[in-house]
Amino acid sequence: MSTPGPALTQPGTARAERGPGPVRVRLSVNGTEHTLDIEPRVSLLDALRERLDLTGAKRGCDQGTCGACTVWVDGRRVLACLTLAMSCEGHEITTVEGLSQDGEPHPMQQAFVEQDAFQCGYCTPGQIMSAVALIAEGHAGDDAEIKEWMSGNICRCAAYPHIRAAIRAVRDQT
Amino acid sequence: MTATIPSAIGQPLDRVDGPAKVSGSARYSAEIPLPAMAYAYVVGSRIAAGRVTGIDTSAALAEEGVLAVLTQQTLPKIAEQPPLVPSLAGTAAPGQTFFPMQDDTVHYAGQPIALVVADTWERAQYAARLLRVSYAETPPVTTLDQGRDLSYEPERIFGGWIPGRIERGNVEAGLREADVRVEGTYTYAANNHNPIEPSCTTAQWDGDNLLLYDATQGVNATQMTVSRLLGVPMSKIRVIGHYAGGSFGCKAMIHAHPTLAAMAARAVGRPVKLVLTREQMFTSVGHREEQEQHLTLGATRDGRLTAIRHHKLSPTSHFDDWAEPSVGVSSQIYACPHYEGVYRLFRANTMTPTFMRAPGEASGMYALECALDELAHELGIDPIELRLRNHTDVDAMTGLPWSSSGLKECYERGAQRFGWAGRDPRPGSRRDGNWLIGTGMATACYPVAPLANPQRARARLYADGTAVVQAATPDFGTGVATVMTQVAADGLGLSVDRCRFENGDTDLPNIAAAVGSAGAGMISAAVHSAATALRSQLIRSAVGDPGSPLHGADPVDVVVRDGVMTAGTASESYSDLLRRTFQPDVEAAGQWNPPAHDIPYATMTFGAQFAEVAVDAELGLVRVRRMTGAFAPGRVLNPKTARSQLMGGMLWGLGQALLEANHMQPDTGRWVNASLGEYLVPVNADAPDVDVELIEVEDDIVNPLGVKGVGEIGQVGAAAAIANAVHHATGRRVRKLPIMIEDLL
Numbered sequence: 080m081s082t083p084g085p086a087l088t089q090p091g092t093a094r095a096e097r098g099p100g101p102v103r104v105r106l107s108v109n110g111t112e113h114t115l116d117i118e119p120r121v122s123l124l125d126a127l128r129e130r131l132d133l134t135g136a137k138r139g140c141d142q143g144t145c146g147a148c149t150v151w152v153d154g155r156r157v158l159a160c161l162t163l164a165m166s167c168e169g170h171e172i173t174t175v176e177g178l179s180q181d182g183e184p185h186p187m188q189q190a191f192v193e194q195d196a197f198q199c200g201y202c203t204p205g206q207i208m209s210a211v212a213l214i215a216e217g218h219a220g221d222d223a224e225i226k227e228w229m230s231g232n233i234c235r236c237a238a239y240p241h242i243r244a245a246i247r248a249v250r251d252q253t
Numbered sequence: 254m255t256a257t258i259p260s261a262i263g264q265p266l267d268r269v270d271g272p273a274k275v276s277g278s279a280r281y282s283a284e285i286p287l288p289a290m291a292y293a294y295v296v297g298s299r300i301a302a303g304r305v306t307g308i309d310t311s312a313a314l315a316e317e318g319v320l321a322v323l324t325q326q327t328l329p330k331i332a333e334q335p336p337l338v339p340s341l342a343g344t345a346a347p348g349q350t351f352f353p354m355q356d357d358t359v360h361y362a363g364q365p366i367a368l369v370v371a372d373t374w375e376r377a378q379y380a381a382r383l384l385r386v387s388y389a390e391t392p393p394v395t396t397l398d399q400g401r402d403l404s405y406e407p408e409r410i411f412g413g414w415i416p417g418r419i420e421r422g423n424v425e426a427g428l429r430e431a432d433v434r435v436e437g438t439y440t441y442a443a444n445n446h447n448p449i450e451p452s453c454t455t456a457q458w459d460g461d462n463l464l465l466y467d468a469t470q471g472v473n474a475t476q477m478t479v480s481r482l483l484g485v486p487m488s489k490i491r492v493i494g495h496y497a498g499g500s501f502g503c504k505a506m507i508h509a510h511p512t513l514a515a516m517a518a519r520a521v522g523r524p525v526k527l528v529l530t531r532e533q534m535f536t537s538v539g540h541r542e543e544q545e546q547h548l549t550l551g552a553t554r555d556g557r558l559t560a561i562r563h564h565k566l567s568p569t570s571h572f573d574d575w576a577e578p579s580v581g582v583s584s585q586i587y588a589c590p591h592y593e594g595v596y597r598l599f600r601a602n603t604m605t606p607t608f609m610r611a612p613g614e615a616s617g618m619y620a621l622e623c624a625l626d627e628l629a630h631e632l633g634i635d636p637i638e639l640r641l642r643n644h645t646d647v648d649a650m651t652g653l654p655w656s657s658s659g660l661k662e663c664y665e666r667g668a669q670r671f672g673w674a675g676r677d678p679r680p681g682s683r684r685d686g687n688w689l690i691g692t693g694m695a696t697a698c699y700p701v702a703p704l705a706n707p708q709r710a711r712a713r714l715y716a717d718g719t720a721v722v723q724a725a726t727p728d729f730g731t732g733v734a735t736v737m738t739q740v741a742a743d744g745l746g747l748s749v750d751r752c753r754f755e756n757g758d759t760d761l762p763n764i765a766a767a768v769g770s771a772g773a774g775m776i777s778a779a780v781h782s783a784a785t786a787l788r789s790q791l792i793r794s795a796v797g798d799p800g801s802p803l804h805g806a807d808p809v810d811v812v813v814r815d816g817v818m819t820a821g822t823a824s825e826s827y828s829d830l831l832r833r834t835f836q837p838d839v840e841a842a843g844q845w846n847p848p849a850h851d852i853p854y855a856t857m858t859f860g861a862q863f864a865e866v867a868v869d870a871e872l873g874l875v876r877v878r879r880m881t882g883a884f885a886p887g888r889v890l891n892p893k894t895a896r897s898q899l900m901g902g903m904l905w906g907l908g909q910a911l912l913e914a915n916h917m918q919p920d921t922g923r924w925v926n927a928s929l930g931e932y933l934v935p936v937n938a939d940a941p942d943v944d945v946e947l948i949e950v951e952d953d954i955v956n957p958l959g960v961k962g963v964g965e966i967g968q969v970g971a972a973a974a975i976a977n978a979v980h981h982a983t984g985r986r987v988r989k990l991p992i993m994i995e996d997l998l
């Protein structure tokens with residue numbers, strides 16, 4: 080389950096209509112400003128993966144059903160495949176590549192390794208982005224809550240019990 | 254031989270590729286940035302049967318950025334269609350013996366009929382919608398009900414590896430001898446692998462050399478298959494696949510898309526990335542076929558089996574006789590004089606089904622173990638006791654002894670951990686508020702696959718005392734790089750932090766596709782062989798070198814630990830030896846030749862599954878509360894990664910039991926629920942905590958390290974344990990998977 084994302088396009092502040100050809104879009108990702116010429120139909124996920132070479136966010140379905148593309152917009156988890164890149168102008172995007180601080184992995188990344196909370200690793204960046212946000216949201220109280228609020232991120236390798244263990248470990252450290 | 258001091262093998266080492274996977278830096282095959290990349294979008298047939306009568310490409314071609322539209326008219330013809338042989342054989346391994354866009358016939362919905370290539374993914378996808386395709390449609394055959402009367406008994410199935418009929422004794426006579434008989438028809442919905450990474454290939458030509466990045470279980474299998482289909486020599490094709498985002502069998506055979514990507518890249522003169530959509534994953538990479546199994550058991554009053562009859566009916570494609578071998582282990586694992594197993598197939602408008610985790614065993618053992626549960630209930634014998642009464646120390650089909658078993662220990666330890674003793678066998682005897690509680694168990698077994706070809710690896714030690722060990726095999730979640738680092742470390746006599754395993758590239762020594770739970774056994778054999786060959790070579794140089802403190806020592810007395818060779822009081826490190834003799838590095842190749850197929854042993858991995866379910870008495874909702882699995886997979890190279898794989902398999906059993914079904918629309922011949930929103934797989938809320946018990950058994954037959962594999966056994970029997978628990982909770986015997994709420998209302 081994901082919390083509703085921030086209002087990415089604000090009515091009343093609409094800019095002059097742009098597109099359908101490529102338009103200039105400014106994105107701030109992991110604290111770095113990028114300028115892209117992309118068509119308005121380009122999703123945030125494809126902007127990250129195909130234009131900015133930030134391939135941490137994964138494309139598992141492109142339909143909002145798997146959670147592999149989970150990133151944060153202004154600190155809240157969103158599905159990048161269902162978000163238009165253009166609508167993220169003026170917002171701060173965080174991907175798994177932006178989680179580590181001063182070259183040190185985030186405690187959740189460390190916990191995922193220690194608990195063996197993945198196998199193929201393809202769902203993992205999305206799981207980690209959800210897991211960190213989950214604690215910040217206050218949704219990691221007990222296993223029942225973790226299960227429910229992590230159910231938007233499918234892990235076909237079925238590492239779920241270990242994902243819960245990693246989340247518990249980080250929750251209890253903080 | 255010199256003494257090995259195993260220290261790394263058996264340790265719960267964290268995954269060596271963990272940091273890359275959690276940081277997002279691990280590059281999967283659709284994540285390789287190449288200059289001027291183009292994107293290919295596959296257009297699948299809307300109809301399931303008939304012909305494509307025309308494709309108007311003009312509107313698509315007029316779109317900005319569109320580079321090419323390839324159809325039957327413009328796509329090159331394949332050089333040759335290789336036969337369908339399981340990729341474990343180490344040969345070309347096409348997923349089916351049909352290659353699309355060679356003529357206008359449509360055999361199944363989703364069959365590729367065009368390829369749109371554009372400079373961006375969005376443009377390719379959009380232009381694909383502008384194709385105007387006309388069809389001449391004929392009525393499709395896709396479901397069991399449509400095909401039942403068209404069925405035939407194939408001579409062989411599964412790429413020719415398995416006979417269509419297996420018999421011993423006289424099953425009719427065996428049934429006549431029986432005091433009791435249980436009989437049932439078990440149906441099983443079609444399943445799809447749905448790894449979270451869709452299949453993908455990135456193709457780049459450099460002159461007439463082809464480089465492919467492919468999501469695959471075997472880079473060599475991709476190389477050999479594409480080479481045959483394109484008619485490009487092996488020496489000109491390199492395939493890289495470091496990581497695959499899960500496979501579960503759908504990347505075990507080489508389906509059309511890597512070849513199509515190469516054809517598209519050649520057509521547009523740019524590198525091409527081809528990624529299947531989630532919907533296309535249901536029609537492009539095989540599936541586990543819908544099936545119906547009819548099982549009859551005869552037994553004496555005291556629970557001894559007199560006869561097993563196991564029949565299966567399932568659809569295959571127009572081109573191949575494929576059924577997963579569901580009838581197979583039922584002939585082997587219980588003592589029973591009379592047996593008859595028969596496959597029936599009918600030709601349907603689907604692609605050829607393929608391997609899916611525990612292909613055959615997951616579905617066959619579901620039926621057999623549910624039938625045994627019925628028998629136990631009927632006879633009033635505890636389900637474990639019934640299995641013990643029919644236990645066999647030899648393969649019941651061939652009479653050959655198991656190379657190792659551990660099954661009885663699995664029952665015992667599993668039952669202990671689960672708390673099976675004292676179970677009240679009466680259905681509906683336990684309640685927790687509104688929930689009916691039931692427990693069930695089942696046997697798990699999975700054959701140790703016979704291998705055909707030599708497996709190779711290479712080890713290189715540098716003068717600084719660090720080593721690289723290489724083999725072509727990719728990682729698709731098995732933890733291969735981690736466990737092979739451990740195997741290499743022990744073989745060389747180094748600590749794991751001084752060894753690096755390099756893999757996922759056809760430029761490295763050849764390994765067959767890691768399928769059928771054979772990966773750990775065959776790759777460890779090759780790596781062990783290379784590492785120990787290098788160690789012996791280094792020891793020989795030292796004892797033969799007058800400059801070495803070890804000069805003159807008997808090689809068998811030399812032990813190596815942490816890179817230091819020691820014999821008695823004399824010692825020299827690898828580094829000192831190499832530096833003193835001006836060698837920057839040394840290398841050795843290792844090769845393992847698998848045992849012949851006529852060894853006097855039968856090889857099988859065993860386990861026991863236990864599940865507790867809660868069924869809402871009014872709503873029919875089933876929740877699995879806990880699962881215990883005890884498995885005897887030979888030697889465990891890394892208990893941490895092994896447990897994860899077994900746990901994953903058990904939760905796949907949960908999905909199989911309660912969630913997973915791909916439904917066919919009979920009149921259109923199209924899958925109805927081809928998305929992850931509608932094809933249900935377990936999510937976090939479905940998955941209980943899982944208890945995995947490892948029972949180590951020694952096996953010096955299967956391979957040098959006695960590794961029997963953990964990739965599939967975890968799933969076998971798990972669905973049966975759950976279905977049996979549902980019966981125990983409710984008294985309802987549901988003989989179909991998945992068990993849905995409506996089955997229990």
Ligand code: FES
Pocket residue numbers: 137138139140141142143144145146147148149158159160161
């Ligand atoms: S790729 Fe976005 S939810 Fe699956």
Ligand code: FES
Pocket residue numbers: 196197198199200201202203233234235236237238449498499730
């Ligand atoms: S680790 Fe493979 S899908 Fe989650």
